[in-house]
Amino acid sequence: MKERIFFWTLLLAAIVWVGLSMRPPSKPAEGFDFHAAGRLPVVHEGRVLPLDTLARNLLRILANEETFRDEHNRRQPAVRWILDVMVDSNDPKRRAQKDRVFRIDHPQLVHQLGLPPREGHRYALEEFHQRIPDLVEQMTKAHELEVKKEPLEAYERQLLDFEKRLRFFISVSRLDLPHLLPPKAAGQEWERFSQRIRHGDRSDPDVESWRRILGAYSDDDPAKFNESVAAYSSRLSRSHPKEIAKSRLESWFNHADLFRTCTWFYLAGLLLAVLSWLGWSRPLIRTSFGLLLLAFLVHTLALVARIYLSGRPPVTNLYSSAIFIGWGGVLLCLVFERFYRYGVAAAVAGILGFGTLVIAPILAADRDTMAVLQAVLDTQFWLATHVVSITLGYATTYIAGFLGIVFILRGVLTRSLTGELRLSLTRMIYGSVCFATFFSFVGTVLGGLWADDSWGRFWGWDPKENGALMIVLWNALVLHARWGGLIRDRGLAVLSVLGNIVVTWSWFGTNLLGVGLHSYGFNDRLFALVVGMAVGNAALAGLGLVPPRAWKSPAPERSRAE
């Protein structure tokens, strides 16, 4: 009875939480309706997106977060900031100058700009704009070095990055970015506000609508602002119904932030699963499984929403590959957990789900996660088959690796790795390696066929192709070593832990090399992640090499291990 109550209480609470987070934002009784403004469609980098997404993306570039603090140090939504900037030139309150959105954390740059040290490192433009002219010379120098491809100092890189962020600010304040105005007729393109003002007639209704909206905002007139936004929005839903529907959905998707909900649930599932190893295992495992399943369903929903919004297969860049790896990994782990209810596969599901969702934003590297693709990469069929298959190969190799970690940790540090559990864990690792071999092989060859179909070369020894091949070779090596009796259960666990390093290398390690068609981009945190994964997993594998006598869990009789 106590078990039931525990299970249902937690699960119901979780379901209610999901329900609440998915509620659309309500209209504020007074003040500006920023949600409504955030739903308005605009075009940036070739994609129709709600103003809200654009504001969040830009703010991520500037401040490294999706909300910001105003002059009174209060949290505000991204849309408010972008509106502040858009009206900056005739805003009597000059709000854009006071928003603390520039993250400046290089001590030298902070000093150069004469800024006080501050927790969070976010500064407002008015705090430093007078000092910018002093930096122009240094910026020019850094540019020259960059053009010559000379190695840059950390400070110089920061300086260039800072300049890039200032440019974004300026473009938005001049209404050069985004393309605000919808096409007048079918076949035409979205236009910049500044563009149409220059060339077009003044009675253009879209120009007029934006004038009203921005005018009301700079006059600080919430009632008129809300009314103008509503009017424009309802006119658009007649003239551009598809765009506004998508834009509304995406704005809701941003607001609901389903992936964050998933992240917490995966963490909770992981904790419960690990706790179950210590005792009271049945209810804890059941609850953990329930939470993970719920998280998985929300994850699926979010994934489907992304596919619908971008109109593309699930994996198009590093960010979405992380989300998909998490999804596939969790799915397989839940299947394992159905068969072997030890809370082990559930823990791995939690680790994978939580881990991938946490590193996904790092992989996004300040870019629009649903951006349009280069021509060669943009072919639905291939993305749907090759990339999905490869990504599942990554996921399954990681599952084997994390199961191996559980095997080693529980074996070396606890007495719990015995009998059935030991056998089941070995079977799960073996099964994952088999799946991984299959998916990574098929994915790799399909990638080759893609290359053949696009530019006539089945295999080009490109870094990313090599990375995929390395996963195939590694998994094949593990399987053959097992079949040949070179390793038993312990060896299988150690080798699969090393497999984590191989996957990490081929998933985003190769991107650090900066060569080849597949390299989507470089960043420093990525480098740290790769090194961290390599060192950590090597250490864990090393722990597994401790002779069985020293393990707390007794080694099984030889005959059982066979």
Next chain:
Amino acid sequence: MEKAPSPARPTAALLAAGLFVLVAILSGPGRVIDVVAVLTMGVFVFGMGVATLRLTVALLGMALFLVFAGTLAQVDQGIWTVIRQYFRCPVAWIEIKIFFFPRNWKVPGQLPFPGGWLLGGALLVNLIVSHASRIRVQARGLRLALGGVVLTLGGILTWFVISRVFASDTSGATAAPFWRVTLQLLHGTAAALALFLGCRLLFARKAGIVLLHAGIVLLMGHEIVTGLFATEAVMRISEGQTVRHVEDTRHVELAIVEGSHPEFDDVVVVSEKQLQQGEKIRHPELPFDVEPAGSYLKNADLRPLRSGEKNPATAGIGEQWRAHPRKESGGLGSNARIDTPAVYLTFREKASGESLGTYLVALEWTKPQVVNAGDKKYEVSLRFRRTYKPYSLYLYDFRFDRYPGTNVPKDFSSFVRLTDRERGVTRDVRIWMNNPLRYRGDTLYQADWDKENEAGTVLQVVDNESWMVPYAACMIVAVGMLGQFVLHLVGFLKRRAAE
């Protein structure tokens, strides 16, 4: 499970490998070392046991390391150099410095390691011998006969798929990519299923294993064939132009053209190799001999002649320009440049031996220079090596679409007319990203375009008859693996149900 072998032989194998590394480091790269490497690999393979899984694991591990090194090396070198140095060679000389970041630490030294050919060969031998010695035909009587027939039929079907009996010649540019590729994979799947059925009848529980390894043999064989025989070249066409030759941008040739005849040109071509040898070149069609003056510059830098500078050239553009040697670029990688060779040539009249002038010819000057001999004019130029095709392409239009409001390319297409006089074919074709034209064993892909005016296209032309092999091999391996896993899974579920 294998019998425990005596430890002496593997030890000998490792010793042989170690000895090889030592000898190779002392002697450096060369043909002799290649031969020694092959012999050492033989010793290694026999020492570990030709048919053992221990050998498989060792070879797979080495392959993994080689691929890793070949990836890191691409930071410094072009992809073609890496392919030659690491994968399509018996011995790979792995530079130690590639393992160190940052790259400006120039760590010296090279590690001799079995290259792609050697490792691939050893893996093939291991795979084939171990199957031959371990896998037994399980069937008897009628089942054996039936299995043999089905397997043979599957083999024939696979051959048909590979030789493209079911695919029409220009399919590439006609069907949508999704259906085209799906269809090709379905062909492969049909063949693979037939093979699997045959294997199931013959080898019972090991059917999947046999089949998937057969697929891998096929795939490796394809890489060997491609490495040895496939050629890649480009075809450049401007709008309104007809072209029937392709250019190999990794080699150049000297072309001497005499155009006095109204219907055809007389063309004499001198290969890059002959120019590099530096000896006098004599051809019966030419009234003069060609004599390289000075050495052949593989990558030349052309600069205006300074006053007072010594100049070997006495005629043509070389009177104003001087060629200076420049470091060779790293092959044809994604970021590497193309070498631009140049050479000084003296033309001497055959009868008198009198000089007609010393010219500077260079790849960078596409416009030919004229050498006068008697009453005839000969146009001389250095150009990419040309190969003529039995068909020609006329470019109507090149189109470049971008995503709205960006410079991100959405699509490039070339609208061309394909003409083949031999076979009486004339047809309009569109070639665009991921939609190549496949014709007479060649595959023509949209590769690049004229960056200056977007009014010209560059097509990649690959002559690779075996391109369907991976489609079949992929499905053979996939079906083999799936079959094996399903067999296992069914067994496992049965056992669980019994428990």
